[in-house]
Amino acid sequence: xxxxxxxxxxxxxxxxxxxxxxxxxxxxxxxxxxxxxxxxxxxxxxxxxxxxxxxxxxxxxxxxxxxxxxxxxxxxxxxxxxxxxxxxxxxxxxxxxxxxxxxxxxxxxxxxxxxxxxxxxxxxx
Numbered sequence: 001x002x003x004x005x006x007x008x009x010x011x012x013x014x015x016x017x018x019x020x021x022x023x024x025x026x027x028x029x030x031x032x033x034x035x036x037x038x039x040x041x042x043x044x045x046x047x048x049x050x051x052x053x054x055x056x057x058x059x060x061x062x063x064x065x066x067x068x069x070x071x072x073x074x075x076x077x078x079x080x081x082x083x084x085x086x087x088x089x090x091x092x093x094x095x096x097x098x099x100x101x102x103x104x105x106x107x108x109x110x111x112x113x114x115x116x117x118x119x120x121x122x123x124x125x
Contacts, residue, residue, distance in 0.1 A: 016060040020053035027053075 027049020031042050057063040083091070118124045 016056060017062065020057045023049050023053040023056065 027046050030049070031046040034042050034045060058067065
């Protein structure tokens with residue numbers, strides 16, 4: 001019984017998503033078809049179609065799950081302890097310092113390997 005209900009919900013959800021996609025495509029087609037109308041009318045048709053599609057998806061089960069997920073995500077973001085400006089500046093300077101040291105190390109290693117290969121092993125000058 002529960003498998004039948006889940007299957008029915010998935011079919012309904014995909015049908016609703018398909019309808020929303022069809023509305024967005026129709027809005028785009030109308031936007032380009034109504035070329036002789038004013039830009040305001042064309043934009044109203046386009047954004048009206050997109051808004052209708054968003055509303056249709058929002059009332060679907062997948063849309064409600066997405067909205068719940070977005071709310072939970074926003075709640076989690078609010079719980080994050082963000083670093084202060086001073087901490088951010090200090091960490092940025094540490095990263096720049098590390099990059100500088102690593103670039104010097106890699107440059108020295110490259111020149112050493114170049115010297116070993118070309119001057120010592122191959123005898124080129």
